[in-house]
Amino acid sequence: MSPLDRRLITHINWPLLVMVAMLFGVGVLNLYSASGFRMGDGVSLNPFYQKQCIWGLAGFLGMITMTLFDYRYFKHVAWPLMILTIVLLAMVPIMGKTVYGAKRWLDFGLFSIQPSEFAKFATLMLGALMLSKGTGRLGWLELFTILAVALPPAAMVIVQPDLGSGLNILLLLGGMILFRGLTGRVFKVLLVVVPAIIPCGWFFLKPYQKLRVLTLFNPERDPLGSGYHIIQSQIAIGSGQMWGKGFLEGTQSQLRFLPEKHTDFAVAVFAEEWGFVGAIVLVALFSIFLYLLAGASRDAKDRFGSFLCAGVFFYFFWQILINMGMVLGIMPVVGIPLPFISYGGSATIVNFCLIGIVLNVSMRRFVFKKA
Amino acid sequence: MAKTYEPDTGQQSPRGGLILLQSLILGLFCLFTVRLWYLQVHKGEHFAELARENQMRQASIIAARGMILDRNGKPLAINEPSFALGLIREDCEDIQATLRKVSEWTGLDYQVLLDTYIRGKKRSKQFEPMVLISNLSYELLAKIEANAVSWPGLEILIRHKRYYPDGQTLAHVMGYVAEANEEELEKDSRLALGDHVGKQGLELVLEQRLRGEKGLKQIEVDAYGREHDQQVIQEPRTGGNLMLSIDADLQTFVGKQLEGQAGAVVVLQPETGKVLALVSQPTYDNNLFVLGIPPKKWKELRDDPMHPIQNRVSQSVYPPGSTFKLLMAACALSEGLVKTSDTAFCSGSYRVGDHDFHCWKKGGHGSVDMRAALVHSCDVYFYQLGEKLGIDRINRYALQSGFGQPTGIDLPHERSGLIPSTAWKKRRYGENWTRGETLNASIGQGYVQVSPLQLAKFLASLVNGGKVIRPSLVLDDPVEVQSKLALSDKDREFILKAMADTVQAGTAQKLKRPDAVIGGKTGTAQVVKLQNADVRQKTHEMPYKYRDHAWISTWGQKDGKSYVVVCMLEHGGHGGESAGPVVKAVYDYLFGPVPAAAKSAAKAAGQPQPAQEIGD
Numbered sequence: 001m002s003p004l005d006r007r008l009i010t011h012i013n014w015p016l017l018v019m020v021a022m023l024f025g026v027g028v029l030n031l032y033s034a035s036g037f038r039m040g041d042g043v044s045l046n047p048f049y050q051k052q053c054i055w056g057l058a059g060f061l062g063m064i065t066m067t068l069f070d071y072r073y074f075k076h077v078a079w080p081l082m083i084l085t086i087v088l089l090a091m092v093p094i095m096g097k098t099v100y101g102a103k104r105w106l107d108f109g110l111f112s113i114q115p116s117e118f119a120k121f122a123t124l125m126l127g128a129l130m131l132s133k134g135t136g137r138l139g140w141l142e143l144f145t146i147l148a149v150a151l152p153p154a155a156m157v158i159v160q161p162d163l164g165s166g167l168n169i170l171l172l173l174g175g176m177i178l179f180r181g182l183t184g185r186v187f188k189v190l191l192v193v194v195p196a197i198i199p200c201g202w203f204f205l206k207p208y209q210k211l212r213v214l215t216l217f218n219p220e221r222d223p224l225g226s227g228y229h230i231i232q233s234q235i236a237i238g239s240g241q242m243w244g245k246g247f248l249e250g251t252q253s254q255l256r257f258l259p260e261k262h263t264d265f266a267v268a269v270f271a272e273e274w275g276f277v278g279a280i281v282l283v284a285l286f287s288i289f290l291y292l293l294a295g296a297s298r299d300a301k302d303r304f305g306s307f308l309c310a311g312v313f314f315y316f317f318w319q320i321l322i323n324m325g326m327v328l329g330i331m332p333v334v335g336i337p338l339p340f341i342s343y344g345g346s347a348t349i350v351n352f353c354l355i356g357i358v359l360n361v362s363m364r365r366f367v368f369k370k371a
Numbered sequence: 372m373a374k375t376y377e378p379d380t381g382q383q384s385p386r387g388g389l390i391l392l393q394s395l396i397l398g399l400f401c402l403f404t405v406r407l408w409y410l411q412v413h414k415g416e417h418f419a420e421l422a423r424e425n426q427m428r429q430a431s432i433i434a435a436r437g438m439i440l441d442r443n444g445k446p447l448a449i450n451e452p453s454f455a456l457g458l459i460r461e462d463c464e465d466i467q468a469t470l471r472k473v474s475e476w477t478g479l480d481y482q483v484l485l486d487t488y489i490r491g492k493k494r495s496k497q498f499e500p501m502v503l504i505s506n507l508s509y510e511l512l513a514k515i516e517a518n519a520v521s522w523p524g525l526e527i528l529i530r531h532k533r534y535y536p537d538g539q540t541l542a543h544v545m546g547y548v549a550e551a552n553e554e555e556l557e558k559d560s561r562l563a564l565g566d567h568v569g570k571q572g573l574e575l576v577l578e579q580r581l582r583g584e585k586g587l588k589q590i591e592v593d594a595y596g597r598e599h600d601q602q603v604i605q606e607p608r609t610g611g612n613l614m615l616s617i618d619a620d621l622q623t624f625v626g627k628q629l630e631g632q633a634g635a636v637v638v639l640q641p642e643t644g645k646v647l648a649l650v651s652q653p654t655y656d657n658n659l660f661v662l663g664i665p666p667k668k669w670k671e672l673r674d675d676p677m678h679p680i681q682n683r684v685s686q687s688v689y690p691p692g693s694t695f696k697l698l699m700a701a702c703a704l705s706e707g708l709v710k711t712s713d714t715a716f717c718s719g720s721y722r723v724g725d726h727d728f729h730c731w732k733k734g735g736h737g738s739v740d741m742r743a744a745l746v747h748s749c750d751v752y753f754y755q756l757g758e759k760l761g762i763d764r765i766n767r768y769a770l771q772s773g774f775g776q777p778t779g780i781d782l783p784h785e786r787s788g789l790i791p792s793t794a795w796k797k798r799r800y801g802e803n804w805t806r807g808e809t810l811n812a813s814i815g816q817g818y819v820q821v822s823p824l825q826l827a828k829f830l831a832s833l834v835n836g837g838k839v840i841r842p843s844l845v846l847d848d849p850v851e852v853q854s855k856l857a858l859s860d861k862d863r864e865f866i867l868k869a870m871a872d873t874v875q876a877g878t879a880q881k882l883k884r885p886d887a888v889i890g891g892k893t894g895t896a897q898v899v900k901l902q903n904a905d906v907r908q909k910t911h912e913m914p915y916k917y918r919d920h921a922w923i924s925t926w927g928q929k930d931g932k933s934y935v936v937v938c939m940l941e942h943g944g945h946g947g948e949s950a951g952p953v954v955k956a957v958y959d960y961l962f963g964p965v966p967a968a969a970k971s972a973a974k975a976a977g978q979p980q981p982a983q984e985i986g987d
Contacts, residue, residue: 178388178391179388179391179392180388181387181388232425234410234418235418235421235422235425236422237407237410237411237418238410238411238414238415238417238418238419238421238422239415239418239419239421239422240411240415241411241412241415241416241418241419242411242412242415251422251425251426252422252425255425255426255591255592255599257422257425257426271407271411275411276407276408276411276412276415279403279407279411280404280407283399283400283403283404283407284400286399287396287399287400290392290395290396290399291393291396293392294389294392294393294396297388297389297392298389310388310392313392317395317396317399320399321399324403325402328403328406328407328410329406329410330402330406
């Protein structure tokens with residue numbers, strides 16, 4: 001591992017770092033409000049925002065770690081990491097810990113890990129490695145090779161069941177494939193086949209998941225059950241109107257009509273208290289953030305780095321689209337958090353580490369040292 | 372440098388890929404902007420309203436029912452706190468399971484609870500607790516309180532419960548309140564399930580005056596239904612307190628006099644029509660109904676051959692017997708058909724066709740004028756008077772004087788009684804009126820039926836100068852003169868004098884006291900036609916249900932105080948004999964004991980006590 005060159009410091013992607021810091025700051029501020037709920041005699045707080053700060057600190061350390069060595073080492077790590085991930089995922093059904101009815105955790109006594117988080121990194125790195133080889137658009141053979149390698153872990157995550165993470169991995173990979181580009185014929189065929197396959201996925205959904213999709217189209221069909229989330233979320237956002245109800249003044253969240261308000265529906269709290277103006281600012285921040293990721297991909301010194309950044313771009317892009325789409329009532333309720341805004345330990349650490357990878361790529365866009 | 376990773380450095384990233392990323396960002400931004408605009412600006416007002424509805428619940432504030440007091444301020448109907456089990460269906464996760472649990476705690480049938488719930492669902496507002504069970508016992512209350520925590524939606528409600536401290540004594544006057552039934556709820560939108568409304572007596576008739584007006588409050592709640600803040604939008608208005616003309620002590624006293632018998636006593640002030648006591652025996656405890664009477668108890672009351680629920684003062688009618696002769700005399704005098712000095716000869720019977728109509732006095736009264744006929748209650752005199760008047764004239768006069776129709780007292784289900792006429796008979800039986808029937812009617816028998824209250828009202832009009840006044844139970848309600856008695860003052864005073872003489876020397880001597888002017892008229896009304904008119908059986912030898920009804924209608928004046936007291940004892944036998952002592956006790960109560968001085972003065976005057984006349 002090469003020591004940190006002074007030039008590396010000067011080439012740090014400051015705009016991206018600042019944008020991440022702003023988003024995380026907004027997230028903590030919003031969690032402060034979302035942690036509060038009105039008791040008989042005032043506002044009481046759950047310590048979520050404090051914990052989130054600690055997770056952020058841990059994530060920041062992870063992010064630094066990710067920049068310490070040349071990202072090209074990931075090329076060598078990609079395959080072993082994928083194999084390790086598959087082994088760990090295979091262990092989950094056997095010795096996993098059941099939390100909320102799903103087996104997602106492996107307990108090693110001293111610490112617990114979620115192999116699905118490993119799967120994200122493994123898919124990102126291996127995908128970047130495989131897609132960066134060759135320059136043309138993907139033909140059938142290359143496409144199937146990549147899918148053959150990347151689909152099994154994604155499938156294993158989905159059956160845990162962790163539809164959110166599984167979907168995230170699939171979409172990340174799909175985004176990277178599109179980023180590379182497909183030959184005209186393959187693209188046309190997929191354009192027909194993929195929409196045909198998606199409805200088949202319906203039969204693999206659990207009943208509660210089916211219900212969520214159905215309630216998207218008609219929330220009133222079950223206003224106190226699964227439609228409740230969607231209805232209350234829209235009431236929260238809509239009642240914020242142009243200027244919002246003000247910080248800590250959101251009735252929907254303070255009186256706890258809004259479910260999951262510190263995790264999946266955190267952005268609804270924000271939109272209620274800061275109104276249309278605040279929400280647009282947040283959407284703009286996310287857009288700039290994504291634009292910077294795309295820029296890092298464009299400016300990368302090599303194709304591997306470019307694909308790594310594109311993979312991270314898609315990882316965040318899909319989460320933002322699905323989470324905010326869900327909160328705004330245009331996507332089904334899927335348990336995918338909003339990066340930097342939703343509370344969550346492992347998600348925060350993973351997010352920062354991924355940013356670390358992008359920072360790594362962009363700070364090394366001018367200097368390539370021999371390993 | 373570049374050599375190490377040569378294949379990689381050529382084209383850093385696919386051009387198409389970059390365009391893809393940038394257009395995705397643009398698409399994301401536009402999509403969310405449009406959607407946020409739609410939710411927050413376009414429909415913002417709508418969602419703001421929904422958010423307000425979310426946090427604000429409206430709830431009724433129960434208004435207390437007005438209290439009922441007697442004329443001296445003694446409470447007769449008051450409110451006590453009671454506990455009810457309420458259900459807020461929006462907070463309830465599983466209605467059926469919750470109701471099953473409630474059924475388990477209380478032992479009430481699940482199906483009954485479900486029916487109550489279904490009825491309540493129709494009319495309770497959103498988030499307003501509906502009453503599942505009223506009047507929880509303390510035992511049940513403790514049980515539910517301890518368990519309800521784990522069953523969201525259940526709530527203990529504090530309500531008012533009516534309590535009648537003098538239950539038995541005043542049951543027929545007060546009536547009672549109980550939970551509103553389906554029909555009442557349907558008729559009155561202000562009522563909610565579990566509300567109590569008047570069902571009988573004053574509580575029913577004066578419902579609108581007694582019932583308050585519910586208030587409204589707005590409560591800020593969170594998603595768990597916990598209340599955070601509340602604001603009264605409309606204060607509840609307590610129902611008006613009512614002061615009755617009833618004197619509770621007199622009522623209790625009179626009730627004691629009638630204990631063990633079936634009968635009615637009404638005491639009223641002739642000048643105002645205000646009722647001081649209204650007693651019907653046997654009676655019942657009206658508190659039983661407030662709590663929801665157990666079916667077994669209800670069956671017992673309903674099937675009791677003595678009909679304790681019946682108010683014998685206004686809801687029962689009887690042949691008035693000889694007390695009706697007062698009306699006969701008034702009618703004849705007002706028509707100017709006879710003079711008071713005209714006499715008739717009573718031989719003990721009066722022959723119409725081939726049937727003998729007897730006077731109660733076997734040997735006859737000899738020659739009697741109107742005064743003597745009233746004092747000694749001569750039947751034959753009134754047979755002849757009746758023949759002169761004819762039934763239709765009697766009917767018309769009686770109706771003008773307030774008979775044959777409800778008196779208008781503030782009590783429900785009053786009976787009209789019956790004053791027959793030729794037209795009535797034709798209508799009712801399709802037959803012609805007969806002479807004999809006129810004779811029967813003339814002495815208050817046959818078809819004639821009056822309630823004790825009607826008689827008291829008629830007597831009051833004789834005493835007060837001819838004003839037919841609606842009997843009233845509410846102290847401060849204005850006096851309501853319904854009509855004027857068609858009778859000259861001279862003739863009216865003649866009848867009063869005759870009544871006073873009846874007490875002095877006639878059939879009502881039991882009432883005589885030296886320090887007051889008391890007038891009376893007794894009556895003994897046959898329940899069945901005597902098989903053998905010659906042999907009048909002694910009362911105690913007859914089976915109870917064939918015994919005569921005993922009547923006595925009186926007025927009394929002393930020191931400017933004036934009362935009308937009417938007593939009727941069902942199957943009580945002879946009027947003066949059995950009803951007389953009851954009324955005498957009432958006057959002793961009203962006027963106080965006879966002063967010793969007055970007593971000895973009467974003795975000293977050496978007036979020989981005339982032999983008590985036991986007659987009709």
